[in-house]
Amino acid sequence: AQSVTQLGSHVSVSEGALVLLRCNYSSSVPPYLFWYVQYPNQGLQLLLKYTTGATLVKGINGFEAEFKKSETSFHLTKPSAHMSDAAEYFCAGGGTSYGKLTFGQGTILTVHP
């Protein structure tokens, strides 16, 4: 079965610290991977996507993610956290059916001053 797993439902960092949000996918998930961000009571906004090509993907707001096929991982990082980064983050993978995505459970990021 296809699955996307986010390790850690809550992550807390200090402002200026490294942000690392972990995502692993099952090998049955085709390598179309995405990170989305959701602010309270809003829809999801695409941060970045991996389809094919370069394994290091740069996104908006200083975020980036590295696709590691050998580890079936697609972790999201940002070198220096900002207060405005506090939100919930979702990792998602392309399914075998046209356009369907499988979402992880989400990770809530808290940024302390």
Add this chain to the structure above:
Amino acid sequence: DGGITQSPKYLFRKEGQNVTLSCEQNLNHDAMYWYRQDPGQGLRLIYYSQIVNDFQKGDIAEGYSVSREKKESFPLTVTSAQKNPTAFYLCASSRGEWEQFFGPGTRLTVL
């Protein structure tokens, strides 16, 4: 500006009532999706449509119905058969690539 609109933003339903959530997009996307979001459970797919007049059940379709009479519109009806409808509902669309664009959501509460 192109985008996806959902209405209403907040909706209250009495038990036994059917309610319809609106989703409209002007992105000229072929595919549209409905998700349900509950705390700690991520997004779960209710229904999706790849083309006008055609749609498929997702993972949790019981108690919901949809229609796709126009490319721009994909309304979701939450029927009285849905026993626990209180949730945040998100509509999305895509044009064939895997990337999906999301609307702002509708929060449904059962009174």
